[in-house]
Amino acid sequence: MFSSNKDNVLLTMIRNGQEMSGNQKLNLIIQLSIPSILAQLTTIMMFYIDASMVGSLGARASASIGIVESTTWLFGGLTSAAALGFSVQAAHFIGANDFEKARQVFRQGLMATALFTVILTTICVCIAKPLPVWLGGGADICGDATSYFTIYCLSLPVYQIGILSSSMLKCSGNMRVPSLMSILMCLLDVVFNFFLIYETRPVSVFGTELTVPGAGMGVPGAALGTALAYAVTGVMLIWFATVKSPELSLKNEKWTFAPMWNYLRNAAKVSLPMGAQYMMMSGAQIVSTMIVAPLGNIAIAANTLAITAESLCYMPGYGIGDAATTLVGQSIGAGRRQLARSFAYRTVFMGMGVMAFMGLVMYIFAPEMIGVMTPDEQVRLLGSQSLRIEAFAEPMFAAAIVTYSVCLGAGDTLIPATMNLASMWLVRLTLAAHFAPIYGLRGVWMAMAIELTLRGTMFLIRLFSGKWLKKGFK
Template sequence: MMAQLSSIMMQYIDAAMVGRLGADDSAAVGLVSTSLWLFWGICSAVTVGFSVQVAHRIGASDHDGARRILRQSIVACLLFSLAVVAVGAAIAWPLPVWLGGTEAVCGKASLYFLVFVLALPLLTMNYLGGAMLRCVGNMKVPGGLNVMMCVLDIIFNFFLIFPTREIGLGSVSLTVPGAGLGVLGAALGTVSAEIVTAGLMMWFLCTREKTIRLKGHPGSFRLTRQVIGKALRISAPMTLEHAVICGAQIAVTVIVAPLGIMAIAANAFAVTAESICYMPGYGIGDAATTLVGQSYGAQRMDVARRFGYITVGLGMVMMTVMGVIMYVCAPWVMELMTPVGAIQTLGVESLRIEAFAEPMFAAAIVSYGVMVGVGDSIVPACMNFGSIWLVRLPLAALLAPTMGLAGVWTAMCIELCFRGAIFLWRLLSGAWLKKGI
């Protein structure tokens, strides 16, 4: 959860700093944010195919086997991320136009998108390093490094986003240097923090983590059919599922775009603000993948099932509490994000609608992590796909013309409740334990 919190705090920091630049810059970031989630998520999903295998090997006390998988994962993930970079760079300039952006935001949005896409190989190594450390039970190092990344993001953004300026501290006036790069500075600052973190994450994993470190344990980095085949069986459905879900989120952006710059900015800020509510869910979901994966690898199915129930219940309780807090604190959160009153009003309304979906959203998030832990990813991927495309998008398209942005978020709330219900049904049925690799 600490790792998730630090990632979300980075989003808050970027949103709050860019929000001070005005509605156009906020809309530029919001316009391409869902497309960036698509690229980030695809690279993250690829790492899961290897980390689940490592968790199984650790559960079976096969540390040499875990190291073989780690070596291959580094090569495979780098090659894959480079291919994704090529695609992203090719669409960077026309993308904002395709999404319905105006001339005032398209240029900035393209630059913001391009910087993040070019950094994907190193960001993928950050995902891989953190996932591997968590799979061997080391939660402290990924969490600590991600907190450091959050601090670095503040520092880099502080100097890159804003121009040189005078800051008063009591009776003392200080000149603070700044690059004045605006939206581009926000992208460069965040990417710089991620690059430093990725380097340290992989260094610790490969040289210091006793359970799986590569230093002192030479071996081949050559890809093998068995490891890559298993990784594909786990990751391919997740990658496709994430692409489809993010495609739906991009479609939502297209639905929101005709509502105007204020709605685009408010939607982006509300999505960022809401992320702190589901932070516990994803944190517990990561832990569930590790706990269930190791239990499954040790052939202890009863323990795997109990871990599934415990983690899902804990996630639902924690996200319910976060939903209540978000409902109450929504006005202050939006004030933190932007000084523009119209954006604040739309954002608060959206957040308070979404707060009612948090318990069932937790059920979907953590149940998904439980099922991935045993290698069951195809059916959960189809469940996510069907829910968002068959429930959320039609409802959003139906409600947006009459209810505006509130209609889009009402559709999201209804869909998340439906998704949580079907994931709970599958978890309790026990079918996921029979679908493992």
């Protein structure tokens, strides 16, 4: 089960115009989704582990990460947007069996994103010191927050090229290597954190006392552990994509630094709306953080941990979304729009079913999910209440996630990005600002649940309208 050969056979059927049965479509969705879901969950587990390790240091340590977390998501999102502008084009070319153009797009992507991430890193480092103050953080958490953000910023270049390589591999149909690298990244993060966060200390192993060395860096140690994990796995992803991938390998290609403007323009059509969306969405998250900040460190910590815990439930949606982008992109590249529509419907409904189940799990086990990350009872109680409010919105959140990925595979990003922004800014933030003074942190999460339900409804309307199929590259 989940064999690479079976994936390749079914993907080849798309490229060669062969008819596919319902079972074959479902098998291909599952074959591509499972590794991607595992990768998404592993990535979130890394944040979960960071939060748990830092949470053991107390609410102030958790708050120092929480105050800048939405900003790190912003810059991480911009790197993803830059990568997807190129990888979606590659999916279309691979679907058309034009591997030479797919490799040309990859080369252009490597050069363009390398330049982009140098600019992004410079901006990050410049704002690292005042950022926690801008976001309303207290003097007791600003120092650690600045250190955490600075270290994260310096890891962006290798993270960007690793994300591009991972995204290219996924759009070629190879979900396994990115998934394995995500698992390795999580394991490395645990190991690095274990030695960097804590002081040298005695540890009992099967009744034997051992002295474990530690750097005692606290919050900055968590950032450094994550950065090192990014670096190791990023280099491995770059090597595999450029050397070992049958569709993307550049080892025998003639390298040219001359811009190929058609590819860059097409990348901009995808990446600019996505980048603007990430900026505005993360800006909205930052505003949300500013709404939560006056509620105190307990609320900041509970909000941060609840967001991390909830991500375990919605990441399966993103995993299925990765499969949707690949399948829709290759189907459109092969000129098979009806097949693209079939894959779109199947992936969206599968995502809604999986996340409905995950929402039930989140509702039942909310106290345990928060409790793993913090010993503070006040934080645990407030975070659990927030998760249980959000659980009801998970199916419609899935509809928004997977339908957006469907649109991305078709090269349709402007209208979906606008939909995301309008929903976030006009509904969530407005309601959150109104509810927070009345209901505290629970009010912020009530606003989130209402907004996600509305957003999912809008995306389902977009899906069934079929307007996303009219997009594409020229």
